[in-house]
Amino acid sequence: xxxxxxxxxxxxxxLCLASIALVLDTYSTSKNKVLTFRxxxxxxxxxxxxxxxxxxxxxxxxxxxxxxxxxxxxVLKLVICIISLVVFFYSYEYLKEHENVKGExxxxxLFAVLGxxxxxxxxxxxxxxxxxxxxxxxxxxMIAMHKDSLTASEAAMKYFVLGALASGMLLYGISMLYxxxxxxxxxxxxxxxxAGVDADMNIMLVFGLVFIVVGxxxxxxxxxxxxxxxxxxxxxxxxxxxxxxxxPKIAAFAMTIRLLSDGLQDLLSDWQGxxxxxxxxxxxxxxxxxxSQTNIKRMLAYSTIAHVGFFLLGIIxxxxxxxxxxxFYIIVYAIxxxxxxxxxxxxxxxxxxxxxxxxxxxxAKRSPWYAFIMLILMFSMAxxxxxxxxxxxxxxxxxxxxxxxxxxxxxxxxxxxxxxFYYLRIIKLMYFDExxxxxxxxxxxxxxxxxxxxxxxxxxxxxxxxxxxxxxxSALS
Amino acid sequence: MELSLPILSLLIWTPILGGIWxxxxxxxxxxxxxxFSFIVSIxxxxxxxxxxxxxxxxxxxxxxxxxxxxIPVFNINYHLGVDGIAFPLILLTTFTTMLVILSAWEVIExxxxxxxxxxxxxxxMMIGVFASLDxxxxxxxxxxxxxxxxxxxxxxxxxxxxxATIKFFLYTFLGSVFMLIALLYLYSKSGSxxxxxxxxxxxxxxxxxxxxxxxxxxxxxxxPMWPVHTWLPDAHVEAPTAGSVILAAIMLKMGGYGFLxxxxxxxxxxxxxxxxxxxxxxxxxxxxxxxVALVQTDxxxxxxxxxISHMGFVTLGFFVGFAIFANTDSSSGAVIALEGGIMQMxxxxxxxxxxxxxxxxxxxxxxxxEISSYGGVANTMPKFAALMMLFAMANAGLPGTSGFVGEFxxxxxxxxxxxxxxxxxxxxxxxxxxxxxxxxxxxxxxEIANDNVAxxxxxxxxxxxxxxxxxxxxxxxxxxxxxxxxxxHPSVENLFQHVLQSKTG
Numbered sequence: 001x002x003x004x005x006x007x008x009x010x011x012x013x014x015l016c017l018a019s020i021a022l023v024l025d026t027y028s029t030s031k032n033k034v035l036t037f038r039x040x041x042x043x044x045x046x047x048x049x050x051x052x053x054x055x056x057x058x059x060x061x062x063x064x065x066x067x068x069x070x071x072x073x074x075v076l077k078l079v080i081c082i083i084s085l086v087v088f089f090y091s092y093e094y095l096k097e098h099e100n101v102k103g104e105x106x107x108x109x110l111f112a113v114l115g116x117x118x119x120x121x122x123x124x125x126x127x128x129x130x131x132x133x134x135x136x137x138x139x140x141x142m143i144a145m146h147k148d149s150l151t152a153s154e155a156a157m158k159y160f161v162l163g164a165l166a167s168g169m170l171l172y173g174i175s176m177l178y179x180x181x182x183x184x185x186x187x188x189x190x191x192x193x194x195a196g197v198d199a200d201m202n203i204m205l206v207f208g209l210v211f212i213v214v215g216x217x218x219x220x221x222x223x224x225x226x227x228x229x230x231x232x233x234x235x236x237x238x239x240x241x242x243x244x245x246x247x248p249k250i251a252a253f254a255m256t257i258r259l260l261s262d263g264l265q266d267l268l269s270d271w272q273g274x275x276x277x278x279x280x281x282x283x284x285x286x287x288x289x290x291x292s293q294t295n296i297k298r299m300l301a302y303s304t305i306a307h308v309g310f311f312l313l314g315i316i317x318x319x320x321x322x323x324x325x326x327x328f329y330i331i332v333y334a335i336x337x338x339x340x341x342x343x344x345x346x347x348x349x350x351x352x353x354x355x356x357x358x359x360x361x362x363x364a365k366r367s368p369w370y371a372f373i374m375l376i377l378m379f380s381m382a383x384x385x386x387x388x389x390x391x392x393x394x395x396x397x398x399x400x401x402x403x404x405x406x407x408x409x410x411x412x413x414x415x416x417x418x419x420x421f422y423y424l425r426i427i428k429l430m431y432f433d434e435x436x437x438x439x440x441x442x443x444x445x446x447x448x449x450x451x452x453x454x455x456x457x458x459x460x461x462x463x464x465x466x467x468x469x470x471x472x473x474s475a476l477s
Numbered sequence: 478m479e480l481s482l483p484i485l486s487l488l489i490w491t492p493i494l495g496g497i498w499x500x501x502x503x504x505x506x507x508x509x510x511x512x513f514s515f516i517v518s519i520x521x522x523x524x525x526x527x528x529x530x531x532x533x534x535x536x537x538x539x540x541x542x543x544x545x546x547x548i549p550v551f552n553i554n555y556h557l558g559v560d561g562i563a564f565p566l567i568l569l570t571t572f573t574t575m576l577v578i579l580s581a582w583e584v585i586e587x588x589x590x591x592x593x594x595x596x597x598x599x600x601x602m603m604i605g606v607f608a609s610l611d612x613x614x615x616x617x618x619x620x621x622x623x624x625x626x627x628x629x630x631x632x633x634x635x636x637x638x639x640x641a642t643i644k645f646f647l648y649t650f651l652g653s654v655f656m657l658i659a660l661l662y663l664y665s666k667s668g669s670x671x672x673x674x675x676x677x678x679x680x681x682x683x684x685x686x687x688x689x690x691x692x693x694x695x696x697x698x699x700x701p702m703w704p705v706h707t708w709l710p711d712a713h714v715e716a717p718t719a720g721s722v723i724l725a726a727i728m729l730k731m732g733g734y735g736f737l738x739x740x741x742x743x744x745x746x747x748x749x750x751x752x753x754x755x756x757x758x759x760x761x762x763x764x765x766x767x768x769v770a771l772v773q774t775d776x777x778x779x780x781x782x783x784x785i786s787h788m789g790f791v792t793l794g795f796f797v798g799f800a801i802f803a804n805t806d807s808s809s810g811a812v813i814a815l816e817g818g819i820m821q822m823x824x825x826x827x828x829x830x831x832x833x834x835x836x837x838x839x840x841x842x843x844x845x846x847e848i849s850s851y852g853g854v855a856n857t858m859p860k861f862a863a864l865m866m867l868f869a870m871a872n873a874g875l876p877g878t879s880g881f882v883g884e885f886x887x888x889x890x891x892x893x894x895x896x897x898x899x900x901x902x903x904x905x906x907x908x909x910x911x912x913x914x915x916x917x918x919x920x921x922x923x924e925i926a927n928d929n930v931a932x933x934x935x936x937x938x939x940x941x942x943x944x945x946x947x948x949x950x951x952x953x954x955x956x957x958x959x960x961x962x963x964x965x966h967p968s969v970e971n972l973f974q975h976v977l978q979s980k981t982g
Contacts, residue, residue: 368503368591379624384650385617394613394657398551401661409661413654420650424627424643432631432639466548473550 004062007069010050010077011117017043018110025103036103037092040110044085047113051077061123065185068123072327072475076120076254080247083334084113086450087246090338091239093447094345098237102145109243112138116251122258124185125174132170132219132255135248136163142243143236155235162218162228170215176208177263186263193266206270212259213274219252220308223281233301238353241297242341245304246334253330256315257323257476268318275316276408282309283412287419297355299422300340303381306419307333313412314396322399324472331468332392332461339377339454346370346443346451360426362435370441370448371430373455378423380458383416388461395469484528484541485557485608488567489601492521492574496597504590511582514593518575521600525571532564534963537971539610539673540564547614553670556611561968562737562819563607565961566730569826570607572950573726574600576943577719580834583939584718584841585633592633595625596719603727607734612660612670615738619731620653626720626728633717641708641715648708652698656739659691663743676742679980685747692740700732702792703762706785713781714846718837721777725784726830730822733791737819737972741795745976748796755796760901762789767908771915775846776836779916780829783872786905787825793902794818794887798973800894808973810893815969816962817886823961824871824879824954831868831947835861838940839920843929848919852926857933862921864936864944869917871951873910879954 005012021039028035051074059070088109095101115134122128140163144156178184180201181192197205214225221229233241260271286306293299311333314326347354347363354360364371380389393416400409461468495517499510533540539558547555559567578596585592602625605618623646630642664670667678680688698705709729713721741748748755763786770782795818798811838861839854840846855862871878874885884906892899925931936944954961 384624385621390617390620394661397658398661398664401658402665406658406662409658410655413658414651417647417651417654420647421643424646427627428631428639428643431628432642466550466553469548470550 007062009054014047014114022107033101033103040106048081066124073121075475077117080116083247090342094239108138119251120254142240151235155232159232166218169211173208173211180204189263222278223285226305230301234298245337279309279312283415287415290422313400317399317403320476324476325395325399328472329392342451360429361433363430376455382420382423386462391465489605492597493601496594499594510590518578522571522575537967553613557608558610561965566607570603581719599625610672629720630716634715638715641711645708645712652695655691656695659688685744689744689747696732696735700788710778710781714777721833722830726826733822749799752796752799759789759793763905770912780832791818814890817883821883828871835865851920852923855921858935861936869913872913877955879951882958
């Protein structure tokens with residue numbers, strides 16, 4: 001038995017570093033807050049290193065079964081930190097270009113990362129909720145940070161109200177579960193449900209489950225609980241949209257697995273049906289409405305909804321390899337989403353957001369290489385080989401077919417064909433249309449480099465997806 | 478025979494790496510890029526010819542096998558190998574790509590490096606499709622191919638290119654995804670994506686029928702069969718000449734190849750149960766689309782419809798075998814029909830490619846594809862008129878050209894199945910002659926129709942070279958098709974024997 005404190009060292013260190021960053025920021029006088037930014041980047045690197053060093057290979061519990069460290073949590077934490085590292089980099093470039101660098105962005109970002117790490121390692125209803133709220137509150141304030149922007153304030157308000165509603169739903173479900181089982185830790189709930197319960201108790205459990213699923217669906221942005229997604233994506237500053245659409249999705253995956261698999265696997269037959277409906281609606285609404293968008297951030301919001309529908313397919317299959325499929329999907333999605341918003345940041349300039357589809361017109365002429373990166377991103381999102389997005393779809397569809405839901409797989413692939421249309425349209429704009437004006441793109445060397453690497457990762461992983469697949473499978477076995 | 482040289486990998490990756498290099502060099506050095514691309518395509522062709530010299534005609538086994546683990550957690554492997562069905566198509570691919578790159582020499586003026594790169598990368602992927610023995614590797618190349626073709630039509634195409642290319646992409650993508658589900662279903666039953674394992678997998682008739690339909694959606698769209706052919710005329714008309722040639726000569730053949738490699742051996746009982754359906758669709762393609770071709774006013778569209786009609790022959794040859802076997806109780810007739818279908822695929826690759834190049838030659842000069850814009854071209858372009866005459870005759874199935882061999886064998890085979898099938902199929906000989914030669918007459922013969930035609934210059938040495946080579950090939954295989962038959966005969970024989978064994982037991 002390891003000393004319990006060892007398991008939470010990364011979280012503790014991150015908490016301390018985030019607090020130091022907050023203080024340090026007040027001393028950072030430069031306009032660009034270089035000091036805060038560098039410190040935050042180094043903090044994340046330290047945490048990544050710590051996760052490697054202190055995490056056990058086995059499953060360990062701490063603090064009366066409130067906290068767990070298992071292979072899945074370790075992998076997810078690593079991915080969350082690495083993705084946040086890149087996201088903060090993109091965000092910094094964006095804020096710098098728009099001359100709006102605020103140290104609080106990065107401090108709040110660190111707290112959000114902490115919240116996500118706690119969610120990944122949560123072993124009880126309480127820790128899940130705490131982690132989720134830490135994440136959400138940080139995000140609300142990050143969106144609101146552009147206090148002069150009407151759309152950003154509106155987005156923050158919407159997100160806050162709807163997020164609070166979702167948290168309330170989740171909390172209500174949690175209270176139901178606690179009322180029935182009398183325990184908070186997921187292990188206890190699992191063994192309670194496993195022991196067999198009488199019909200009345202079962203109704204109570206399923207009643208609680210419904211609210212929990214609603215809460216999860218809200219946080220993921222699955223239809224019909226998706227209303228907030230397009231408005232928040234469009235209204236928030238691109239730097240924040242970028243953050244919301246990447247790492248928190250991975251945390252939401254962790255929450256889903258913790259609640260539905262670790263806690264309520266025995267209610268599989270109950271939540272499976274609910275998730276099938278959520279998944280089908282998300283794929284349909286997301287892909288079809290995305291076609292009519294002219295704002296690329298809004299289009300990507302609907303594309304996220306569609307991707308959530310696909311992501312849920314793996315969970316629906318209800319097996320460890322299905323969960324691994326979902327995990328693979330969400331990690332891949334985060335990398336693709338990061339690159340896509342990175343492109344929007346890349347094209348934007350001071351006082352101008354490149355968030356209309358027409359901003360991509362003739363990009364192949366203005367900058368062949370970055371048009372190619374966007375081409376990779378879009379074909380990957382559409383699920384065309386040889387890009388990693390293909391393997392993500394392949395993996396979840398394979399799991400669904402293996403569980404005998406061939407019809408569900410058939411519906412899913414039809415929607416993926418419908419979805420391909422709006423990704424193709426961006427490629428059409430870039431490659432087949434003439435640019436309105438041949439403006440040179442001005443972006444820092446670092447941004448160019450990171451964006452190129454981001455695109456190449458998608459291409460190269462498409463040829464060698466095996467290692468990441470194996471990692472996801474071993475994380476969930 | 479074990480070769481230490483990974484010859485199929487060389488064939489796949491040489492053009493792809495060459496294409497990447499061309500992309501890297503960019504348009505700064507146009508001549509270097511063109512020359513380099515052409516040299517790469519010649520090199521690939523030479524490798525494929527070398528492979529031909531090593532190819533063992535006496536066996537139906539897969540040759541030049543390569544096996545490497547790719548995604549071990551799901552038992553997906555980088556598994557390559559060719560038999561007598563796949564190998565002729567690879568030769569066709571390397572041969573055609575070489576000519577296509579030469580044909581674009583002076584024609585393409587914008588983004589030449591991207592154009593060359595797209596064709597080289599496409600070539601590698603197409604060879605990959607024919608050489609894959611792992612279902613997922615096959616699907617990987619099969620889908621990846623859409624990306625360069627999408628760009629080729631969209632960037633260098635005609636006025637309605639955006640509509641055409643998106644239609645092409647979505648149509649073929651929609652067909653293919655069902656194949657993916659079928660493959661995943663087969664994996665869930667067998668735990669393997671190895672095609673040779675899947676060929677042996679027992680399946681109930683119900684399952685086979687569903688899988689057959691899923692495969693059908695993928696391959697029928699690609700080949701294309703009536704009624705899912707509507708993307709083809711649009712794609713052909715809008716594509717640049719080189720794109721049309723690749724599309725007609727090779728990409729359509731992938732649908733046919735898919736039927737031979739997937740539908741027939743994996744779902745033989747369903748193929749037998751549904752052969753009436755397939756034969757009916759094939760005959761509709763042959764006859765109805767033949768009539769549709771007759772009324773076209775656009776030359777490219779006419780050749781596109783003629784392609785669909787000819788592909789109807791191919792699918793007829795593939796699926797009529799069951800009826801022949803039932804009537805004659807011998808597999809020889811069925812093998813003749815199958816070989817006729819394959820021969821038709823290969824010869825159509827040469828002939829339709831050549832015809833699209835001919836239209837391209839005219840289009841480059843006059844910038845019109847309408848038949849009515851021409852007339853009396855023979856007066857100003859005698860050399861061209863003579864060569865096109867040969868290809869038009871070959872398209873109509875004149876004995877002595879390669880177009881005759883395949884059609885004749887399919888009709889010969891069908892006759893043993895049912896007189897009316899053979900009768901309807903034979904109508905194509907009349908229709909084909911009607912629409913091709915009528916087009917030829919209106920374009921080439923008669924008085925000089927207008928000033929544009931009067932100013933036409935005859936084909937230059939580069940164009941002559943390409944067309945003469947194709948003419949030689951068309952005549953060669955028309956008179957002496959034995960090399961192709963020798964190559965494919967053991968594999969086809971083996972395929973049909975395999976198909977006859979029920980897998981439902």
